[in-house]
Amino acid sequence: MARPSNAAETPEPADESYDLAEQVGFIMRQVAQRHVSIFNEIMGTDLTPTQWAVLARLYQDGGSSQNLLGRQTAMDAATIKGVVDRLLKRKLVQTKPDPEDGRRLIVELSPAGIDYTRELLPKAETVTKVTLAPLATNQRATLIALLKQLR
Amino acid sequence: MARPSNAAETPEPADESYDLAEQVGFIMRQVAQRHVSIFNEIMGTDLTPTQWAVLARLYQDGGSSQNLLGRQTAMDAATIKGVVDRLLKRKLVQTKPDPEDGRRLIVELSPAGIDYTRELLPKAETVTKVTLAPLATNQRATLIALLKQLR
DNA sequence: GGGATATCGTTCGTATACGAACGAGGATCA
DNA sequence: TGATCCTCGTTCGTATACGAACGATATCCC
Numbered sequence: 025m026a027r028p029s030n031a032a033e034t035p036e037p038a039d040e041s042y043d044l045a046e047q048v049g050f051i052m053r054q055v056a057q058r059h060v061s062i063f064n065e066i067m068g069t070d071l072t073p074t075q076w077a078v079l080a081r082l083y084q085d086g087g088s089s090q091n092l093l094g095r096q097t098a099m100d101a102a103t104i105k106g107v108v109d110r111l112l113k114r115k116l117v118q119t120k121p122d123p124e125d126g127r128r129l130i131v132e133l134s135p136a137g138i139d140y141t142r143e144l145l146p147k148a149e150t151v152t153k154v155t156l157a158p159l160a161t162n163q164r165a166t167l168i169a170l171l172k173q174l175r
Numbered sequence: 176m177a178r179p180s181n182a183a184e185t186p187e188p189a190d191e192s193y194d195l196a197e198q199v200g201f202i203m204r205q206v207a208q209r210h211v212s213i214f215n216e217i218m219g220t221d222l223t224p225t226q227w228a229v230l231a232r233l234y235q236d237g238g239s240s241q242n243l244l245g246r247q248t249a250m251d252a253a254t255i256k257g258v259v260d261r262l263l264k265r266k267l268v269q270t271k272p273d274p275e276d277g278r279r280l281i282v283e284l285s286p287a288g289i290d291y292t293r294e295l296l297p298k299a300e301t302v303t304k305v306t307l308a309p310l311a312t313n314q315r316a317t318l319i320a321l322l323k324q325l326r
Numbered sequence: 327g328g329g330a331t332a333t334c335g336t337t338c339g340t341a342t343a344c345g346a347a348c349g350a351g352g353a354t355c356a
Numbered sequence: 357t358g359a360t361c362c363t364c365g366t367t368c369g370t371a372t373a374c375g376a377a378c379g380a381t382a383t384c385c386c
Binding site for chain 1: 192193194195197198199200201202203204205206207208209210211214224228231232235249296299300302303306307309310314317318319321322323324325326
Binding site for chain 3: 072073074075099100101102103106107110125126127128
């Protein structure tokens, strides 16, 4: 059986022209999948992209409250909690209450987490390089610029 | 506390230059989040982007085996099974064994699924339009072309 | 024919992702 | 001070996402 056709109906040009494979959302999902695959190959499977985002952000800026950390790494409160919990279990981060705000939980890298992150930084750069490898240098800049407009 | 510094160590230019917010993977995740948010607003919350991908693909091409359907919609065997199961529960798709291959399960739209998909197609096009709205027309084509090279 | 190999669907475990609801703590303002 | 509103962290439920392992079925090839 081919695509459900209805010769009796008035043709709707808009409907006929929809091709899943041409939609930005679908293409982006595929690109993201390739990127994660590259990430896993290069970084090793024991760390996820999301977990790495947290480590990298903490390495750059030092500790912050859990919610703020979530905002900085593009995760909502429920998601960042799970990620921080798993990093806590691996002793890569540590937490303490904020003395100035009883609601806040400060999250920061543990000494082991600092070392671990520093070791992985070159690999993380490689991940980006390999992901963008199919593009020419000027194309890479163009892509990043366009994507930033769609955030 | 700022970023963990080590004045005593030899500076590593590569490490110092890593900025999470500038990595393709991170930016793409943010763009994907915005896209899903737009999708939910326009389509209504009762259908996910992945479920929609299955409906749209089945509408375009008719039924196919569950595994092939997964490949066409960029999902692995375990993921497509869950999606098909949920669409089955909502009676938007139906399945039957492949008479020519005892291993295969043929998945196709139900009559209700065909109607439902047809109704949603214009909205799905709007999702893409709104997602790309911040870009000029020629920029949209450029972005799609670049992304396709990174699949 | 029959054994090696590959594919298909299923299940399990783990990790995002996020809406919704909740209680505790903080800030604002009358 | 106290009522109101906001923020923060937590928990629950649901839906991807995918590696790994498994049994059933096909196919290949000698």
